[in-house]
Amino acid sequence: MEAVFAGNMEENVKTNPVVPPLEPVEVEVIQLFVQFARALGQPRSIAEIYGLLFASEKPLAMDTLIDRLNLSKGSASQGLKYLQDLGAVRTIYIAGDRRTHYEAVAELRKxxxxxxxxxxxxxxxxTENRLNRIAGQTQKLSDEQQRHIAERIDLLRRWDRTGRRILPFVLKMLGGD
Amino acid sequence: MEAVFAGNMEENVKTNPVVPPLEPVEVEVIQLFVQFARALGQPRSIAEIYGLLFASEKPLAMDTLIDRLNLSKGSASQGLKYLQDLGAVRTIYIAGDRRTHYEAVAELRKxxxxxxxxxxxxxxxxTENRLNRIAGQTQKLSDEQQRHIAERIDLLRRWDRTGRRILPFVLKMLGGD
DNA sequence: TATTTTGTTCAATTATTATTGAACAAAATA
DNA sequence: TATTTTGTTCAATAATAATTGAACAAAATA
Structure with missing residues (x-):
């Protein structure tokens, strides 16, 4: 392992001086993604990773994310895997560096x-299967209840169809950003 | 307190015989809402309450929900409050019963x-405020980085506008179900 | 071949969220 | 007035989810 060299003595008392701490702008961008992820029920660490990659001009390796965001190896590895499976991050090959580098996919539609x-x-x-199954379980109920459940199932079927119709529409509106 | 009466000896060994256990249909409907709520990051108990009310032909009082769903008073009270604030449940007055009764609001658009x-x-x-704030924090960065951050902020502004445009559209498509 | 770098996996821990139930209050009834 | 019914609130607990870090593996390098 290489000795840490001796410049940058003033700042970075506790952290490895080779790794620049987050800039205020970066912190803000990350926060934006973190709070949005929260609204969507996604874990903070994943939002942090995406946020930093989004703010970064050049692709970053896992090490860098770990150091700059204070993540564990595990979180970083799993988070990147998740983002990659989601298509929110793509890998970049950089000549002369055997670490995998990542950059944010910044296309809203994708x-x-x-x-x-x-x-x-x-x-x-x-849902469709479930609803059919439910429809075939109303024997024990009173006629009135059977009628009501039948109505409810119809309603759920309509909701289901409406939902399915909306999705492609939304995708189209997300257009080419 | 009234003595529990002596019919229904076979079944209902442990549970209060006055409260009918959930019918299979009800269980299925509730499960449907529970798994959907899960996808949306909402707590199970709230989905259970909404599910049972949705399946029920007549409005139910908090007691009934507590007994049939095996909820605590606290969960039931808080869950109903949440659903009411959301507009997913409305209260119904029933003559000769001083308990508040609830029914599911089953209009998808609402x-x-x-x-x-x-x-x-x-x-x-x-988001708009945040983005403006971010835009005014790029001094310390290199020119190249400033340019990149500026682009990112523009992109986020477009995403924000796209998002705002989509919502009313979705609402319209939810129509009158 | 031995060592270092790069990364994955997963059991254990920590942090977060949901749920409970006891204490309390307000209104109705005895 | 005393008691019961109906319901709320919130600190304590339980359940769930996220995060860590140690153990491991594969490939590159010494």
């Missing part, structure tokens, strides 16, 4: 599209 | 509309 699919569409998928 | 507003729109609100 991002939001995949997120909606993963988060919502999945759950629409088996 | 439900989804309020949920989206509460969950998403709130977070769009201060």
């Amino acid at each position: 991002l939001a599209g995949r997120f909606l699919r993963q988060q919502i569409l999945t759950h629409f998928e088996d | 439900l989804a509309g309020r949920f989206l507003r509460q969950q998403i729109l709130t977070h769009f609100e201060d």
Whole structure:
């Protein structure tokens, strides 16, 4: 391991001086993604990773994310995997460096599209089966209740169809950003 | 307190025999809402309450929800409050019964509309301020980085505007279900 | 071949969120 | 007035989710 060299003595008392601390701008951008992720129920660490990559001009390696965001190896590795599966991050090859580098995919349509699919569409998928199954379990109920449940199931079927119709529309509106 | 009466000896060994256990249909409907709520990051107990009210033909009092769903008083009270604030549940007055009764609001536009507003729109609100603040913090950066951050901020502004445009559109598509 | 670099995996820990239930209050009833 | 019913609040607890870090592996380098 190489000795840490002796410049930069004033600042960076506790942190490795080779790694520049986050700039105020970077902090702000990250915060923006963190609070948005919160609204969507996504973990903070993932938003931090995406945020820093989004703010960064050049692709970053996992090390850098770990050092600058104070993440554990585990979080960084898992977070990057998650973002990559989601298509929110892509890997970049950099000659002469064997570390994988990552950059943020900043196309809203791709991002939001995949997120909606993963988060919502999945759950629409088996709704139809479920509803059919429910429809076949009303024997024990009174006639009045059977009628009511039948109405409810119809309603849920309409909701399901409406939801499915909306998604592609939203995708189209996300356009080419 | 009234003595529990002596019919229904076979079943209901442990549970209060006055309270009918959940029918299979009810269980299924509740499960549907529970798994959807999960996708949206909402607590299970709230989905259970809404689910049972949705399946029920007549309005239910808090007691009934507590007994049939095995909830604590606290959960029931808080859950109903949350649902009422969201507009997902309305109160019904029933003559000769001083308990408040609740029924599910089953209009998709109201439900989804309020949920989206509460969950998403709130977070769009201060984005503009945030972005302006960020834009005024780029002094310390290199020219190249400043240019890049400026581009990113522009992009975020476009995303913000796109998001705002989409919401009313979605609401319109939710139509009159 | 031995060592270092780069990264993954997953059990253990920590942090966060949901749920409970006891204490309390307000209104109705005895 | 005393008691019961109906409901709220909130500190304590339980359940869930996120994060850590140690153990491991594969590939590059010495």
